[in-house]
Amino acid sequence: MAALKELLPPAKSTTVSHYDHSNDPWFKERYGSSSEQTGSSVIKPNPAPPYGKRSGFIPRRPEDFGDGGAFPEIHVAQYPFGMGRKDERPGSKILPLTVDSKGNVAFDAVVKQNENASKIIYSQHKDLVPKIAAEDQKQSEEYDKEIEETTERTKAALEKIVNVRLSAAQPKNVPTHNSESKFIKYKPSQQSAAFNSGAKERIIRMLEMPVDPLEPPKFKHKRVPKASGSPPVPVMHSPPRPVTVKDQQDWKIPPCISNWKNPKGYTIPLDKRLAADGRGLQEVQINDNFAKLSEALYVAEQKAREAVAMRSKVQRELMMKEKDRKEQELRALAQKARSERTGLAPAPAGPGLVDRSMPDAGEVDAEPPRRETREEREERLQRDKIREERRRERERERRLEAKDAAMGKKSKLTRDRDRDVSEKVALGMANIGAGRGGEVMYDQRLFNQDKGMDSGFATEDQYNIYDKGLFTTQPTLSTLYRPKKDGDEDMYGADEQLEKVLKTDRFKPDKAFSGASERPSGSKRDRPVEFDKQEENDPFGLDQFLTEVKKGKKAVEKIGGGGTMKASAGSSMRDDHEGGGSGRTRIAFERGR
Incomplete structure (x- = not known):
């Protein structure tokens, strides 16, 4: 081990995560000994000018503020210790100093920023050392028990959700019965050999009787009435005031009457219907422009009528002048032809007429005038008289037409053409069948009137369909x-x-009625025979019954007095006694001999 340490280079950093802050220069400068603090300081204060002499002093550096804050009497932006100053460059790379729960500096904050902030970073030595799990038997049992409990809770929650979904599709109010059976062992009271085959004990199986789910309920559930609670809170009212007539009128609300529906068929007066409509509550204001417009239209119509009448008058005068001129020309031609036929000299022509067919006087010698006879003179005078009468009639017709046109009257042909059906029927001018052209005439006045089917048609005591005949004159x-x-x-x-x-x-019967008067041979029936209904004076026989009672006879005496019954194939046979019995003509009763 020692040889390995000698071969390896010296370590640059220790693996201990504990940081000794006593050797940190930052802590030494601020939290060192008092002798060291007096000897060295972090910020060397620059003595600021005293108060009142800071007119040209502008603090810029941290040394200008000393250990204090900003100077309020200097109106410039001040940042003591850099407080309030925004970073000149965005995204500063300086990280704040952070420590863990034990006070050790967390150096791994450098690698736990930006995209690694949400990740698990293994930055310590203990993360590299393999973990040896020393499981205890007790811990494993507790862990297995916890897993089992969690599984049961999860299973119960899932079953609850599934059962709710399944129960929605199942019929409700189905009584559930226990299908388990119970075996009961007991000793019967009869212990002799004659009962129960001599057995001393008996075993029975008890089951719950099944219930029909479709069986109607056997008991009626009654809802229990709610118990009376506290008494109602008294409401204090002011003393009653007498209701005035005005209050009654104000509170009178008209019933709601529809303008479109009347299902009950009530007859409602017009004033009540308008009162329910509420039109009387609104003030109708008519604009003056309507009157101006109506007046302007009336004036324009009058001017247009005058212009049309003037143009028609001028045109009529021109037509009359043209007609007179043509008549003069025709009269001149007729006079010329008549004179040529009779051989007399022609009459002098009018100033506006020039006879082009006549030759000049210098070219042809005038024939000597021939004297007309008496017959020719009478014929000429008669023709002139007839011509004058016709001229006067034409002038009279023209005057009447001009007068009627000025007064708005119509000619006879126009009046007959413009008459409606009812006037033609009244005057006897209506066509009974369909029109010659196939068109059907309608009376326009029947479409909108206060009588007829729309207004109730007629009174209640009238049953006729029409109020008068259609063709009364024909x-x-x-x-x-x-x-x-x-x-x-x-x-x-x-x-x-x-x-x-x-x-x-026509309408001649093959066999005449017996007792009917014959019509004369020259007469002709123009309509079918009309029959009158015979009125019976005593349809129920009351008069005959009263007569018999007055005479003293009883109405039941004749019953059984008719003898035997015989059938008669001949004519009517009736008894001559009073109260002659039945009115049959084929069966009669005769007394037996």
Whole structure:
């Protein structure tokens, strides 16, 4: 061993982790002897100027502060002993001095920083020495016992979790019964040979009777009422005040009435419905711009109507002038043709008309005028009279049309075309069948009115469907039973057969009613026969019963007095006695001989 130490180089550091801080210069400078402290100090103080004479003094170095702190009267950044100064370079490599629980300096702090902070660092000599485990028998038993207990607790916890999951899928309230059986040994009271085959003891097996899980409960559980607790706390009220009328009106809340639903079918007045709606509580403010807009639209409409009327008037005047001009030209041409036919000189033309067909006076010599006869003169006067009447009629029609157009009236054709169905029905102008074009006419006024199906249709005591007839002016019944010519041509094939069918008497019975008056031969029935229901004066026979009672007869005397029963195949046979019995016509009763 000594030879080995001589061969090895001297150790640079000892393996002892204990650090002797007495030889540390840092401890010697601060915590050494008093003689050494007086002789040497860590910081050599630089005597600062006295108070009041520090105007030009700026402490920069640690020696300027001495053993004290900063100078408050000097307004510069001061860092006594480096306190408060931020590191100039980030990530300083200087580690603080740390010691362990025993006061030894921990030199392994250098390797336990940065990425090695969360790792296990083996930096001591004892980490290299192998550990010899000297297990004791007692410690091993305790360790095994602890392992077993931990295993049992883990198993119980896992079984609890599994049982909770399994019990959720199992039916609830199933009574559990013990399936274990018990054997009981006893001595019976009958000990003779006649009982129990002469055995002195008996052994029985006792089992718990199984319970049906679907069996309804045998007992009814009643909930116990809760016991009365402490009496209620009294509430102090102010004395009652009389309710005024205003308070009653303020507290009156209208019922909630829906504007869309009425399942009970109540008839609610309009004022009550509006009161429940709450519209009266809101003040409606109408903007003035609505009135301005309406006025502007009215003025614009009036101006547009005036402009349209003016344009139509001017156009109508131009058309009338053009029509008059054409009429004058036609009149001149007719006069010229008439004069040429009669041989008379033509009448002088109007100032605006020039007869281009007439030759000049210098070219052709004028024929001598021929004197018209009396007949020609009368015919001419008659034609002029008729022409004048027609002209006056045309002028009158033009004046009426102009007047009606100015007053907004319509012509007869326009009025007839614009009439609705009800007016045509009232005037007898309605088409009974479908329209010629296939279109159906509707009365627009029936779509929105205060009568009809929407308003209840009619009063409760009326049962008729319509309030009046549809076609009141036309004989409807005469047209319903008359065959149409266009439709019957295809059916019968010829006009002769159609005329024969039309001339044939309709609704003529093969056999007339007995006792009915015959119609005259010239009369023609235009509708089917109408029957009236015969009213019975005594449907229940009360009058006859009272008459018999007054005469002294009993109603039951005639029972059994009719003799034997005989069947009759002939006509009606009735007894002539009073109270003639049944009203049958096929079976009669006769007295036996």
